[in-house]
Amino acid sequence: MPDLEKHFLRLRLLRPYWLQLICAMVIMVITSISQLIIPKGIATFFDAPQAINFDAKLIVLLIISIVFLSLLTATRFYIFEKIGIDLVTNFRRNIHKSLLYKPVSFYESINIAEVTSRLTSDSEQLKDTLTVNLAQFIRASLIAIGSLVSMIIISPSLCVVIFLILPFFLFTSRFLANRFNSLSENVQGNLAESNKVAFDNLNCFPVIKIYNGYNTAEQLYQSSTEKYVTQKRKLALLVSSVQGVLFSVMYLSLAIVLILGIWQIQNKYLTVGELSAFALYLAMAFTCISTLADFFADWMQCIGATNYLFSMNADIHKPTIRMATLNPNKLTSLKLHNISFSYPSRPESKIFDKFNLEIVKGETLVLKGSSGVGKSTLLKLLMGFYSPTKGNLILNNEILSSDEYNFLRELVSYVEQDPLLFSTSVYQNLSLVVNDIPDEQVDKLIIDVCKKVNIHDFIMSLPDQYDTRIGDRGTQLSGGQKQRLAIARALLKQSEILILDEYTSALDKENRDNIQHIVNEHFSDKTVIIVSHNETETKEKHRIVYL
Numbered sequence: 001m002p003d004l005e006k007h008f009l010r011l012r013l014l015r016p017y018w019l020q021l022i023c024a025m026v027i028m029v030i031t032s033i034s035q036l037i038i039p040k041g042i043a044t045f046f047d048a049p050q051a052i053n054f055d056a057k058l059i060v061l062l063i064i065s066i067v068f069l070s071l072l073t074a075t076r077f078y079i080f081e082k083i084g085i086d087l088v089t090n091f092r093r094n095i096h097k098s099l100l101y102k103p104v105s106f107y108e109s110i111n112i113a114e115v116t117s118r119l120t121s122d123s124e125q126l127k128d129t130l131t132v133n134l135a136q137f138i139r140a141s142l143i144a145i146g147s148l149v150s151m152i153i154i155s156p157s158l159c160v161v162i163f164l165i166l167p168f169f170l171f172t173s174r175f176l177a178n179r180f181n182s183l184s185e186n187v188q189g190n191l192a193e194s195n196k197v198a199f200d201n202l203n204c205f206p207v208i209k210i211y212n213g214y215n216t217a218e219q220l221y222q223s224s225t226e227k228y229v230t231q232k233r234k235l236a237l238l239v240s241s242v243q244g245v246l247f248s249v250m251y252l253s254l255a256i257v258l259i260l261g262i263w264q265i266q267n268k269y270l271t272v273g274e275l276s277a278f279a280l281y282l283a284m285a286f287t288c289i290s291t292l293a294d295f296f297a298d299w300m301q302c303i304g305a306t307n308y309l310f311s312m313n314a315d316i317h318k319p320t321i322r323m324a325t326l327n328p329n330k331l332t333s334l335k336l337h338n339i340s341f342s343y344p345s346r347p348e349s350k351i352f353d354k355f356n357l358e359i360v361k362g363e364t365l366v367l368k369g370s371s372g373v374g375k376s377t378l379l380k381l382l383m384g385f386y387s388p389t390k391g392n393l394i395l396n397n398e399i400l401s402s403d404e405y406n407f408l409r410e411l412v413s414y415v416e417q418d419p420l421l422f423s424t425s426v427y428q429n430l431s432l433v434v435n436d437i438p439d440e441q442v443d444k445l446i447i448d449v450c451k452k453v454n455i456h457d458f459i460m461s462l463p464d465q466y467d468t469r470i471g472d473r474g475t476q477l478s479g480g481q482k483q484r485l486a487i488a489r490a491l492l493k494q495s496e497i498l499i500l501d502e503y504t505s506a507l508d509k510e511n512r513d514n515i516q517h518i519v520n521e522h523f524s525d526k527t528v529i530i531v532s533h534n535e536t537e538t539k540e541k542h543r544i545v546y547l
């Protein structure tokens with residue numbers, strides 16, 4: 001991504017908040033101008049021929065101005081904080097949405113823990129940079145320009161000092177930009193890496209406990225955090241060095257200005273008041289330059305830290321529906337025609353080569369074959385999780401483009417060997433499937449299906465019944481309970497095709513017979529594709545395909 005575009009993309013996030021931004025900026029200009037008036041007032045005070053009389057009116061005016069300015073400052077802070085919170089949340093929502101729409105192959109190339117860590121920590125970098133810090137930058141720029149103009153008006157000759165140090169700032173900022181950018185990218189990368197290790201260790205805790213892997217796990221995490229610490233320290237060193245150099249340049253030039261200023265006073269070119277005002281404006285300008293340097297470092301860090309997330313934020317491509325020809329809600333036929341396939345991560349290993357299969361509506365197809373031959377892969381192709389390397393998927397006599405595989409998924413329910421469940425409640429796991437049905441009917445539908453798969457009584461015995469949370473990927477349930485819940489989910493979808501991958505492997509005989517009976521009853525007129533090593537699941541009327 002070209003450099004300018006990177007800056008622009010981040011600034012574009014502010015677009016929806018332009019009105020709030022303008023309000024905050026106007027307030028900022030008012031408070032900045034009032035800040036600029038103070039040194040001028042001090043100069044008038046010093047140079048006044050007789051002492052200024054502090055009467056009651058002046059004091060009341062002063063108090064009102066202070067209260068008014070304080071209120072404006074608080075409002076400005078609130079507006080920027082609010083924009084920051086909304087902006088980061090919306091940014092996270094957009095990234096989350098585009099992650100959901102990524103193809104299956106994408107999930108194989110990433111680590112979920114790393115991405116979720118980046119979604120929270122990397123995006124947080126945008127909050128202050130694009131709001132409070134950007135505002136400070138604009139405010140500091142305004143004050144710096146105002147101070148500079150005031151200094152030129154007071155004494156153009158003393159301003160020469162400032163113009164001498166300007167090239168120094170320009171040169172160093174150009175040099176530091178790339179350094180900040182790359183260091184910051186490394187810091188966020190290392191942070192995500194250490195989160196990945198922590199996630200792995202905690203996820204595999206039974207293995208660590210049984211095989212006494214505490215030391216290895218600890219060392220892995222330690223070395224991953226060490227890399228983060230090294231990069232973060234380098235960044236801190238760079239920021240501190242910039243501050244140190246700025247400090248010395250600032251005070252050196254202030255000293256030069258004072259020496260030259262005293263000489264000018266002695267030779268009547270300048271008054272004491274003018275030199276005081278000049279020095280105050282100069283100090284103000286330097287404080288602002290220090291803020292600008294801080295912002296510059298912060299901005300470059302923000303660009304580096306969010307590069308990864310911006311690369312994830314692709315446009316979501318939704319296919320247009322060819323309703324007329326495809327009629328995706330009704331299955332008439334499904335064919336795999338001359339399919340060749342290898343996984344994107346292992347292109348050299350062909351799982352299928354010119355493979356053909358026609359699935360007839362209403363039949364039950366049993367896929368058999370030795371371990372690793374490609375039974376689950378075939379199911380993934382039928383669900384449109386991957387595109388064949390060669391050949392076509394033909395639905396209702398229409399060749400599907402890879403953009404249209406979601407039509408296949410609309411037709412399919414899927415129950416796998418180790419069902420994937422959300423860590424939410426039983427109810428939320430099931431209601432996810434039920435769309436376009438009035439809320440009041442959903443409860444009854446869910447309870448009916450759970451009764452059918454013989455899990456309702458168990459759910460009612462849980463502390464919060466259907467609202468009980470079931471732990472990460474359903475860890476608080478037995479293998480059989482998870483599978484019955486997954487079958488309930490599949491029944492709720494009422495799809496044309498039911499895909500069952502070793503679906504009864506965790507069930508005892510009684511429950512297996514019960515589930516098989518339910519499947520036979522509810523999907524008698526539907527298409528069922530089963531991957532099974534279990535002979536009891538194969539009946540005479542089933543078509544067996546050996547891979």
Ligand SMILES: Nc1ncnc2c1ncn2[C@@H]1O[C@H](COP(=O)(O)OP(=O)(O)OP(=O)(O)O)[C@@H](O)[C@H]1O
Binds near residue numbers: 346
């Ligand atoms: N995501 C993946 N990336 C790369 N290779 C994969 C992936 N998933 C599976 N494979 C490989 O593809 C081949 C077929 O795997 P698949 O899971 O389809 O076999 P299977 O017939 O279902 O096996 P099993 O009966 O043991 O479950 C295997 O060699 C496996 O290592």
